Each structure stands twice: as C-alpha cells, then as structure tokens.
Amino acid sequence: MLTAIAGKSDRIESVTCNGGEVFLKSEKSILRLRLYFEDVLRVSYSENGDFDKRQGEGMLLSDLTLLKQDDYSLTESAEEIIVRTKGLAVHVCRASGAVKVFKLSGGAKGGQVEEAPLFSEAFEHSHSIEKFDVYKSVGQIKTEEVKTADGLKKRVLAADKEYVESLYHTRVNFAFASNEKLFGLGQMEEGVWNYRGTTQYLHQANKKIAIPFLISSRGYGLLFTTQSPAVFSDTQYGSYFYTNADYYLDYFVIAPASFSKIIGRMRSLTGKATLPPDFALGYVQSQERYESQQEILDTVAEFKKRDIPLSLIVLDWLSWEDGMWGQKSFDKKRFPDIPAMVKKLHEDDVHFMISIWPTMDEKSENYKEMKEAGTLLSGVNICNAFDKAGRELYWKQAKKGLADLGVESWWCDSSEPLTPEWGHIEKPLPENSYAEYLQASGDIMPPQKANAYGLYHARGMFEGQTRDFPDRPVLTLTRSGYPGSQRYGVTLWSGDTSAKWSVLKNQVVQACQFGLSGIPYWTVDIGAFFVKRGEAWYWNGDYSEANGDPAYRELYTRWFQFGAFLPMFRAHGTDCRREPWAFCDKTNVFYDTLVSFIKLRYKLLPYIKQVAQRVSENDESFIRPLFMEFNDKSLFDISTQFMFGPEIMVCPVTKSFIDFEKYELADAAVPYKTSPLIDVYLPADCDWYDFWTGEKLKGGQWIKAEAPIQKMPLFVREGAEI
Numbered sequence: 248m249l250t251a252i253a254g255k256s257d258r259i260e261s262v263t264c265n266g267g268e269v270f271l272k273s274e275k276s277i278l279r280l281r282l283y284f285e286d287v288l289r290v291s292y293s294e295n296g297d298f299d300k301r302q303g304e305g306m307l308l309s310d311l312t313l314l315k316q317d318d319y320s321l322t323e324s325a326e327e328i329i330v331r332t333k334g335l336a337v338h339v340c341r342a343s344g345a346v347k348v349f350k351l352s353g354g355a356k357g358g359q360v361e362e363a364p365l366f367s368e369a370f371e372h373s374h375s376i377e378k379f380d381v382y383k384s385v386g387q388i389k390t391e392e393v394k395t396a397d398g399l400k401k402r403v404l405a406a407d408k409e410y411v412e413s414l415y416h417t418r419v420n421f422a423f424a425s426n427e428k429l430f431g432l433g434q435m436e437e438g439v440w441n442y443r444g445t446t447q448y449l450h451q452a453n454k455k456i457a458i459p460f461l462i463s464s465r466g467y468g469l470l471f472t473t474q475s476p477a478v479f480s481d482t483q484y485g486s487y488f489y490t491n492a493d494y495y496l497d498y499f500v501i502a503p504a505s506f507s508k509i510i511g512r513m514r515s516l517t518g519k520a521t522l523p524p525d526f527a528l529g530y531v532q533s534q535e536r537y538e539s540q541q542e543i544l545d546t547v548a549e550f551k552k553r554d555i556p557l558s559l560i561v562l563d564w565l566s567w568e569d570g571m572w573g574q575k576s577f578d579k580k581r582f583p584d585i586p587a588m589v590k591k592l593h594e595d596d597v598h599f600m601i602s603i604w605p606t607m608d609e610k611s612e613n614y615k616e617m618k619e620a621g622t623l624l625s626g627v628n629i630c631n632a633f634d635k636a637g638r639e640l641y642w643k644q645a646k647k648g649l650a651d652l653g654v655e656s657w658w659c660d661s662s663e664p665l666t667p668e669w670g671h672i673e674k675p676l677p678e679n680s681y682a683e684y685l686q687a688s689g690d691i692m693p694p695q696k697a698n699a700y701g702l703y704h705a706r707g708m709f710e711g712q713t714r715d716f717p718d719r720p721v722l723t724l725t726r727s728g729y730p731g732s733q734r735y736g737v738t739l740w741s742g743d744t745s746a747k748w749s750v751l752k753n754q755v756v757q758a759c760q761f762g763l764s765g766i767p768y769w770t771v772d773i774g775a776f777f778v779k780r781g782e783a784w785y786w787n788g789d790y791s792e793a794n795g796d797p798a799y800r801e802l803y804t805r806w807f808q809f810g811a812f813l814p815m816f817r818a819h820g821t822d823c824r825r826e827p828w829a830f831c832d833k834t835n836v837f838y839d840t841l842v843s844f845i846k847l848r849y850k851l852l853p854y855i856k857q858v859a860q861r862v863s864e865n866d867e868s869f870i871r872p873l874f875m876e877f878n879d880k881s882l883f884d885i886s887t888q889f890m891f892g893p894e895i896m897v898c899p900v901t902k903s904f905i906d907f908e909k910y911e912l913a914d915a916a917v918p919y920k921t922s923p924l925i926d927v928y929l930p931a932d933c934d935w936y937d938f939w940t941g942e943k944l945k946g947g948q949w950i951k952a953e954a955p956i957q958k959m960p961l962f963v964r965e966g967a968e969i
Contacts, residue, residue: 277296347368607629741771
C-alpha cells in the first residue's frame with residue numbers, strides 16, 4: 248500500500264516586524280507583508296527565505312517608501328494575525344497563511360472601526376511556487392527565416408543551452424465574493440467585460456496588450472509584479488493567478504477610497520504619466536503607407552486646401568532602402584531632403600512621426616552594428632531592449648539616421664516583438680497561442696521578462712530623446728506596453744484589427760478595460776487595419792471593395808466618431824487610403840461627417856489639453872468606465888459607454904442602420920433600415936445635457952438616443968465647464 252508523505256506545514260509559527268514590513272514564518276515558507284501609504288499592501292511569498300531585489304525591477308519605481316512601524320498595529324491570537332493601518336486591516340490565518348483584506352471605515356490605529364471585507368485569498372493552499380531551471384541559447388543556434396506581415400523574422404529551431412539561474416512558477420488562489428466583478432488586464436481581443444467565470448492568457452500579441460492589473464467591483468485593485476507571461480482563471484479549475492517565471496510570488500492589494508484613486512495608487516507604484524506634446528492631441532493622419540516625401544507634402548497640402556485641421560502625419564514602414572527592413576535611415580531616392588520636409592510641415596503647423604522596428608534585416612548596417620556589439624537577442628535579428636547597451640545603441644542609430652534630420656516622434660511597431668500566432672492560416676486556440684509564446688520567447692528572452700519587452704523598448708527611446716533633445720517632448724506610439732510604460736511618453740494602440748462591426752463593438756469594451764489598466768493613452772486603427780479578406784486568419788475584413796463600398800464607409804464613419812474621443816485620434820490601415828476625401832468628397836454625408844468630427848476635436852482641444860494636464864499631475868484618466876465616476880451599482884454592467892475625461896459621456900454606435908438598397912451617393916437624406924436610435928443610460932448622480940441639442944435630461948434613466956450617421960450620441964454632465 249502506498250504511504251502518504253506529509254508536506255511541510257503552512258502554519259504560522261513566528262511573527263516579526265521590521266519597519267513597514269511584517270514577516271510571518273512557517274515550517275514551509277516566509278510570508279512577507281509590506282505596507283505602503285495607508286491603503287496599499289504588498290504580499291510576497293518565498294520558500295527559500297530570499298526576496299530577490301530584481302522582482303518587479305524596471306516596472307516599479309525604485310524609491311517606494313514603506314510605512315513606519317508606528318503607522319500600523321499588530322495583534323495576534325491563536326487563530327490569526329491582524330495588521331491594521333488607518334485604511335486597511337490585514338488578517339492572516341495562522342493555520343494556513345491565507346491573507347484577507349478589510350476596508351476600515353474610520354478611526355485611528357488601535358481604535359474601534361468598522362471592517363468591510365474587500366479581498367480574500369483561498370483559505371487552503373493560498374500560495375504555491377515551483378522551482379525550475381532557466382537556460383539560454385548559446386553556441387551554434389539553428390534558425391529559420393519566417394516571412395510575416397511584420398517583416399522577415401528568425402525563429403530558433405535548435406540551440407545548445409547553458410544554465411543561467413533557477414526561478415519559480417507561482418500561483419496565488421483566490422476566494423472571490425459571489426457577486427464580485429473583475430476588470431482590467433490591459434487589452435484582451437475578445438471583448439470580455441467581466442472576467443469572472445473566464446480564463447485569460449496574459450501574453451503579448453499583435454492584438455493583445457497584457458497588463459497584470461485587475462480592478463474589483465468591491466473597490467480594490469491587484470497589481471502583480473511579474474514581467475512574465477501569466478494566466479488568470481476563475482473556472483471550475485479554481486480561481487487563481489499563475490505566473491510563468493518569477494523570483495518569488497508577489498503582488499499588491501491597492502484599496503483607497505475610490506476607483507479613480509486605485510488608478511492613482513497604481514501609478515504611485517509604477518510612475519506618473521508624462522504629458523504628451525500638444526500635437527499628439529489633434530488629428531493624426533496615417534495609412535499603410537506614404538511612399539515618398541512628395542506624397543507626404545502633397546497630402547498635407549490637400550488638408551490645407553480643404554481647410555481640414557491636421558496635427559501629425561505618420562510615415563509607416565519602408566522608409567529605408569528596399570530590402571533593408573528595420574534600417575533606421577531614409578531611402579534618399581524617395582526621401583531626398585527630410586530637414587526641408589519637416590521644416591515645410593512645421594510651417595503648416597503639422598508634425599512628423601515615423602515607424603521604426605526592433606527587427607532588422609541582416610544586410611542592414613544597423614543589424615551588423617548590433618551583431619558586432621552583441622546587443623541582439625539570442626540567435627535572432629531583434630534588438631535586445633532588456634540590455635542597457637542594446638537600448639542605447641538602438642537610440643544612437645535612431646538619432647543618427649532619423650532624429651538628427653528632424654524626426655520628432657516615434658511609432659515603435661512590433662514592440663512585442665514576437666507574434667507566433669501569425670504563422671498560422673487558422674487562428675490558434677488561446678491556450679495554444681499562450682504555449683507558442685512561451686516557447687518562442689523562452690528561446691530568445693529571459694523568461695522572467697518575456698511580457699515586458701515593450702516597456703524596455705520605450706524606455707530606451709525616452710531616455711535617449713530626453714537626454715539629446717530636451718526641447719522635444721517624447722511621443723511614442725507602440726503596440727505593446729506594461730505597467731510603468733506610462734512614464735516613457737507612450738500611447739498604446741490596439742493592433743492590426745479587421746473591419747467588422749463585431750470588432751468595433753469589442754474595441755469599445757477594450758477602451759473601457761484599458762482605461763482601468765493604469766496606462767492612460769490608448770488608441771485604435773480607425774476603420775480597422777485590414778478591410779478586405781485574405782488567406783490568413785487575421786486578414787479577414789468584411790469589405791472586398793474597401794472604401795468603394797458604402798457599407799464600409801458607414802462602418803468607417805462610426806469608427807471615426809469613436810476615435811475622435813480617444814486620447815489619440817488617429818486614422819490608419821491598409822487595403823485603401825484613409826484620408827477623409829477617400830470616403831467620397833464634399834457634399835457627401837460620409838465625407839462631411841468625418842470633417843465635422845475632425846473640427847469638433849479641435850473645438851474641444853482646450854478641454855482635452857486640460858484633461859491631459861490632470862492625467863499627468865493628478866494621476867487621472869482619459870477613458871473612464873462609468874462606474875469610475877458615479878455611485879451607481881448598475882454601472883458595473885455597462886461597457887458600451889464611457890466618460891472622456893470628467894465631463895463628456897461617449898456613446899459609440901456599433902451597428903449598421905443605413906439601408907443601402909435605397910441609398911444613393913447624392914442623397915441629401917440618408918435612408919435607414921430602422922430608426923437610428925441606441926440605448927443610453929444616464930447615470931443617476933447628476934442631470935445631463937444632450938451635447939448636440941442642449942436638452943436637459945434627468946439622470947438615473949435609460950433613454951433612446953438619436954444616432955443619425957452625422958452624429959454619435961454625446962452627453963455632458965450638469966455643471967461641466969466645457
């Protein structure tokens with residue numbers, strides 16, 4: 248008969264304090280509680296007694312200050328250990344080490360206060376870690392070249408391995424309340440609003456930005472310090488957060504007085520958002536792609552001729568000489584005089600952005616220089632942004648070939664920089680995409696940093712530009728980021744989406760989720776990147792005639808209206824041109840509507856700049872799901888509307904209304920299949936004004952809002968200064 252072998256006990260045997268730290272020791276482990284402010288708790292779990300300083304390094308600020316020992320109390324009993332600050336009570340079960348956090352409603356240390364339950368780990372087996380060895384690829388590395396929409400990339404097939412260190416898979420198990428809802432996690436592609444009852448794979452991908460930060464409807468946030476791929480799950484298999492590679496199990500419970508302050512505290516831990524340059528807040532014209540210097544100048548001249556405001560024009564890929572993917576210099580045949588071009592753009596009050604890539608063709612001088620310097624990721628043609636020397640050389644190349652000629656802002660494309668899911672004709676299952684990312688990143692990256700490449704990439708660009716061009720505020724548009732990215736001047740975007748009404752609907756949910764993820768600047772490819780249908784799963788738009796199809800023009804117009812109320816207002820995509828006049832011309836309802844929303848953006852610029860200032864100075868947000876602003880529990884179920892700053896409620900239209908069997912280009916009146924009305928909820932905390940008519944409406948009710956193609960329902964809260 249087999250004999251059960253008992254594991255080491257989790258029972259807490261001793262408790263010691265050291266300033267703002269409390270150490271709870273069992274036979275099996277040490278549980279460390281760190282106290283910040285009066286409403287932030289850090290929970291760390293180690294089985295070897297070591298709390299490596301590298302955990303969270305680069306993501307967290309380095310000068311975080313702990314509470315003093317006089318700022319909290321500690322009491323013990325046979326059943327539990329209780330730590331109380333002015334804002335929180337932390338109960339640790341002596342038998343199992345499980346942590347519960349309660350909100351204190353008032354009083355002082357040691358006083359009588361009411362405790363409201365907030366957060367709880369599972370009572371049993373709340374923490375687990377499993378040691379594994381990390382190896383890196385060395386010596387002769389066998390690779391193959393893979394042609395992707397993101398350029399020619401290398402994939403490791405086989406390599407010798409060398410031991411580096413030992414790390415841990417970690418898992419914390421939760422006991423969520425039955426009615427609790429969970430939000431955040433960055434940008435998940437599927438448009439899920441409440442993550443309860445789901446599994447979410449947190450790895451970076453073209454259309455996914457994994458941010459290990461959750462916000463609960465009960466009024467707390469969870470920030471995990473992992474920089475590795477992770478899994479959140481709340482299913483029949485348990486409620487847990489699993490990380491692939493860390494030095495120990497580590498996360499924060501953040502529980503100030505309001506949802507907006509949870510975001511603020513998150514930035515207190517990971518850094519304030521920088522203030523973008525003013526031109527980042529106007530209209531941004533981009534497409535795949537402008538092919539010459541003259542085409543850029545001609546496009547800007549056409550905006551000026553038509554009296555359409557424009558702040559920034561973007562040059563997408565292939566600015567380099569043909570065959571030199573990723574080289575940070577211009578093809579002089581097509582771009583003969585960049586300083587003169589930038590000077591002319593500035594005369595028209597238009598600024599210039601260029602896309603750059605961490606992947607470089609082996610024939611390029613940039614690649615050869617990085618290869619010689621040893622600043623590439625193992626075996627591949629990708630800059631090692633984790634390495635300070637790699638970041639500095641990358642910036643040096645960008646400065647010499649681009650910034651010194653007048654390039655002032657950056658589109659850091661493919662900043663994952665791995666997208667193995669794009670190597671398939673059919674879209675892989677989520678769990679398979681996660682496994683492939685683990686394999687691909689493990690071949691070339693430190694596994695404990697495999698989700699944070701975009702953070703380090705943006706850091707290099709920010710540090711270089713602020714040092715060498717202190718008069719140029721940093722603006723970096725990037726496809727991947729992480730907690731802490733906000734301090735490096737980034738705006739994230741949602742990747743290469745496809746033109747479908749269902750995708751637009753999901754984009755609105757993604758906006759709300761990203762607004763809850765701590766990084767304030769986010770945008771989209773207006774109209775989606777892919778419009779037509781191709782062979783690969785990701786090239787699957789619904790419109791084979793692209794902007795020649797009036798049905799696509801309707802979708803584009805609705806996407807455009809939504810985009811006008813994002814932190815960056817940016818048109819971009821392939822399959823057709825994206826200038827406003829590409830969607831018919833003057834006197835046409837689509838063109839007229841696009842132009843009117845561009846002009847509306849500029850009318851609102853004083854308000855938008857004020858919000859940006861508040862984001863930077865007070866840790867506020869641009870995109871605010873309704874429950875962040877109003878005390879109405881029903882708002883936890885609404886992801887179809889959001890506040891743009893504190894005063895404007897945005898209600899995007901995500902379905903078609905136009906009857907195209909009756910539609911003709913010259914129609915003055917647009918024929919609709921049904922009356923263009925959408926359901927809108929007016930939160931109860933205040934009264935509201937219809938942005939278009941000025942009509943005053945009572946809060947706390949659902950209404951049918953008029954949504955003709957020329958308008959997107961917008962409402963302004965009573966008392967606004969707009």
